[in-house]
Amino acid sequence: MNDLFGSIGQLPGVGKERTERYAKLGIETPFDLLYHFPRTYIDYTKPVWVEDAPNDTPVAVRCTIVQKIAPVYTRSRMALYKILATDGMQDFIITYYNNPYTYRALQTGKEYYAYGRFTGGLLRRELRSPQMQSVENAMLLQPVYPQTQGLTSAMIRTNVKRALSMLTADVETLSPALLATHDLMTLQQALRAVHMPKNTAELEKAQRRLAFEELLLFQLGTRMLRSRARTETVTPMDPATDLSDFYNALPFTLTKGQQLAVDSVIEDLCGTVPMNRLLQGDVGSGKTAVAAAACAFAAKNGIQSVLMAPTEILAQQHYHTLSAFLAPIGLQPVLLTGSVTAAAKRKIKQQIAEKQAMVVVGTHAVIQKDTQFADLGLVITDEQHRFGVAQRAALAEKGGVPHKLVMSATPIPRTLALIIYGDLDVTVINEMPKGRLPIQTIAATGGYRYRAYDFIKQHLDAGEQAYLVCAMIEESEQMENIKAASSYAEDLRKNAFADYRVGLLHGKMKAAEKEKVMAQMKDHELDLLVCTTVVEVGVDVPNATVILIENADRFGLAQLHQLRGRVGRSSMQSYCILLTDSHKEESRERLKIMSRTANGFEIAEEDLKLRGPGDFFGNAQHGIPPMLQTALTGDMPLVAETQQAADAILRADPDLRQQENQSMRLAVLRLFRKNGANGLN
Ligand code: ADP
Numbered sequence: 016m017n018d019l020f021g022s023i024g025q026l027p028g029v030g031k032e033r034t035e036r037y038a039k040l041g042i043e044t045p046f047d048l049l050y051h052f053p054r055t056y057i058d059y060t061k062p063v064w065v066e067d068a069p070n071d072t073p074v075a076v077r078c079t080i081v082q083k084i085a086p087v088y089t090r091s092r093m094a095l096y097k098i099l100a101t102d103g104m105q106d107f108i109i110t111y112y113n114n115p116y117t118y119r120a121l122q123t124g125k126e127y128y129a130y131g132r133f134t135g136g137l138l139r140r141e142l143r144s145p146q147m148q149s150v151e152n153a154m155l156l157q158p159v160y161p162q163t164q165g166l167t168s169a170m171i172r173t174n175v176k177r178a179l180s181m182l183t184a185d186v187e188t189l190s191p192a193l194l195a196t197h198d199l200m201t202l203q204q205a206l207r208a209v210h211m212p213k214n215t216a217e218l219e220k221a222q223r224r225l226a227f228e229e230l231l232l233f234q235l236g237t238r239m240l241r242s243r244a245r246t247e248t249v250t251p252m253d254p255a256t257d258l259s260d261f262y263n264a265l266p267f268t269l270t271k272g273q274q275l276a277v278d279s280v281i282e283d284l285c286g287t288v289p290m291n292r293l294l295q296g297d298v299g300s301g302k303t304a305v306a307a308a309a310c311a312f313a314a315k316n317g318i319q320s321v322l323m324a325p326t327e328i329l330a331q332q333h334y335h336t337l338s339a340f341l342a343p344i345g346l347q348p349v350l351l352t353g354s355v356t357a358a359a360k361r362k363i364k365q366q367i368a369e370k371q372a373m374v375v376v377g378t379h380a381v382i383q384k385d386t387q388f389a390d391l392g393l394v395i396t397d398e399q400h401r402f403g404v405a406q407r408a409a410l411a412e413k414g415g416v417p418h419k420l421v422m423s424a425t426p427i428p429r430t431l432a433l434i435i436y437g438d439l440d441v442t443v444i445n446e447m448p449k450g451r452l453p454i455q456t457i458a459a460t461g462g463y464r465y466r467a468y469d470f471i472k473q474h475l476d477a478g479e480q481a482y483l484v485c486a487m488i489e490e491s492e493q494m495e496n497i498k499a500a501s502s503y504a505e506d507l508r509k510n511a512f513a514d515y516r517v518g519l520l521h522g523k524m525k526a527a528e529k530e531k532v533m534a535q536m537k538d539h540e541l542d543l544l545v546c547t548t549v550v551e552v553g554v555d556v557p558n559a560t561v562i563l564i565e566n567a568d569r570f571g572l573a574q575l576h577q578l579r580g581r582v583g584r585s586s587m588q589s590y591c592i593l594l595t596d597s598h599k600e601e602s603r604e605r606l607k608i609m610s611r612t613a614n615g616f617e618i619a620e621e622d623l624k625l626r627g628p629g630d631f632f633g634n635a636q637h638g639i640p641p642m643l644q645t646a647l648t649g650d651m652p653l654v655a656e657t658q659q660a661a662d663a664i665l666r667a668d669p670d671l672r673q674q675e676n677q678s679m680r681l682a683v684l685r686l687f688r689k690n691g692a693n694g695l696n
């Protein structure tokens with residue numbers, strides 16, 4: 016019955032309800048649970064003297080219970096439990112409210128570690144509702160798990176303990192040689208130690224082993240994808256294909272960076288190996304024109320292209336932009352999104368199947384659903400930092416072996432790019448179209464709000480437009496955001512901006528509504544657009560010159576940079592106002608970085624240092640394991656070490672067919688499959 020890979024329900028205390036809660040966290044087996052790593056650890060290794068313990072700060076003390084004082088019941092039927100304790104130097108009182116269990120469990124005369132916050136003056140210190148562990152079997156580094164879905168840390172700890180007891184040596188993924196060469200713990204040791212560390216040194220060693228494994232598997236996976244793609248062949252396109260009509264019809268001349276990017280794309284298209292290229296360029300660097308050139312080149316070679324965007328709005332916009340660039344040369348793109356009517360969809364799909372439509376723009380979901388291409392040869396994805404390597408691998412399945420170009424608007428630090436995009440060649444556009452004035456950015460407190468409104472009005476009066484971003488909280492709390500945005504917009508319409516046309520855009524609006532609002536903004540039927548972060552995704556309204564961001568401290572720098580990129584899209588001077596009421600030094604510092612630099616890559620580096628790599632990977636469920644995230648921030652040498660290890664392994668055994676690499680191969684497949692990719696097998 017002890018099945019590490021069976022249902023989590025077999026663990027004692029895990030009934031139907033808790034099984035469901037675990038399932039929501041993606042944990043279905045005891046083994047999965049072992050990969051639910053602690054968020055942090057309570058450190059009992061250095062208990063303080065009560066005398067030295069500051070108030071209102073969590074501390075650990077070692078103490079003996081002197082006397083359990085009889086409970087007191089307040090008039091509101093609260094039970095107050097008081098316990099007299101001492102650390103040998105000073106007496107103090109432990110109090111619990113409505114917690115008879117802990118009170119009863121504590122034994123007079125026995126020694127405990129207590130962890131909590133002190134209150135009170137020198138003479139009468141009080142420790143409120145501390146966590147207690149008896150000294151004889153204490154965990155000196157007690158894991159604290161991310162507490163979600165009604166699962167407390169204590170419950171998880173108990174379940175983990177049991178799961179650990181089921182763990183055997185044969186879960187090992189790395190070969191003995193690899194363990195020895197890189198001085199790594201076994202997987203069994205590491206999992207045990209990460210959940211029940213004896214001391215900090217052991218914990219660090221365990222974390223290193225787990226991070227090593229994740230980095231290694233990830234890199235093995237991307238390298239295998241890459242070399243697999245390299246074994247496929249395509250019919251090369253003609254390098255003599257003439258694009259001059261395309262260039263002549265463009266409303267501008269490509270920047271040097273754009274031209275270089277187009278050149279490398281064309282070189283790929285004229286090769287026999289399918290293109291696998293990442294086009295990285297800061298917001299506003301003009302990636303769409305590069306995509307358009309690629310589509311034109313392919314079409315002239317009789318090959319169909321598709322440009323996929325993560326959202327409806329963005330697909331719309333790409334469609335308009337590509338139409339403007341390509342229609343003049345007789346290449347009218349078609350649009351496939353959720354809001355296209357069924358009848359229209361059928362017609363468009365027929366055009367695609369019959370090769371009347373050479374360039375298709377749309378959302379991933381719609382395009383991937385039963386669209387038959389006559390001759391699809393080029394897939395362009397506008398990634399906007401939402402898609403991981405696994406999604407791209409899944410994409411690679413579709414339509415034989417098309418050339419693939421991924422456009423990413425999130426500048427990514429070099430090391431990260433190497434890992435996330437290990438399967439791709441990278442082109443960076445590191446220059447902006449000429450004539451752009453740097454956006455002036457200021458960070459201010461909420462007290463500045465009304466002056467900021469006046470500032471915005473001046474610009475609206477001059478015929479310009481503005482955004483007001485008011486996502487109050489994280490994206491996950493969507494409803495709250497929408498309420499906030501709606502009531503904010505309502506308030507502005509009635510009061511501060513009564514004389515202006517104020518629009519509202521949020522994530523829960525129907526696609527058609529969003530589209531309408533965006534179109535109004537583009538056509539200058541709105542002066543001010545109040546929005547949640549949905550506006551972040553590549554929206555292009557060149558006449559918008561001011562963006563005000565409420566609660567700016569809640570956003571990652573990369574995201575602020577994206578938002579800021581909504582303005583400064585023409586030759587007019589633009590402004591970004593970051594409002595925050597946070598008094599934290601750290602938030603202030605972060606916002607100052609925004610005022611200091613407009614360079615997305617620099618901002619990305621800072622963001623990586625300050626917040627870890629989470630932001631670059633988007634949703635954690637979409638590909639990047641947490642231990643890897645930790646490793647990436649803290650331990651770049653480990654990244655290099657695993658890169659070398661992955662290269663060495665694949666040099667000796669390109670498909671991981673050798674006996675000693677079997678479990679590693681399975682682990683790579685597991686990692687990539689879990690994330691939706693079937694590109695490896
Ligand atoms: P992003 O790289 O953020 O996707 P876009 O492709 O949306 O950037 O381009 C941003 C804006 O710059 C668009 O309005 C586009 O028409 C314009 N643009 C692109 N390339 C050039 C250029 N070489 N010269 C002038 N404007 C350009």
Ligand code: MG
Pocket residue numbers: 302303424553
């Ligand atoms: Mg774009």
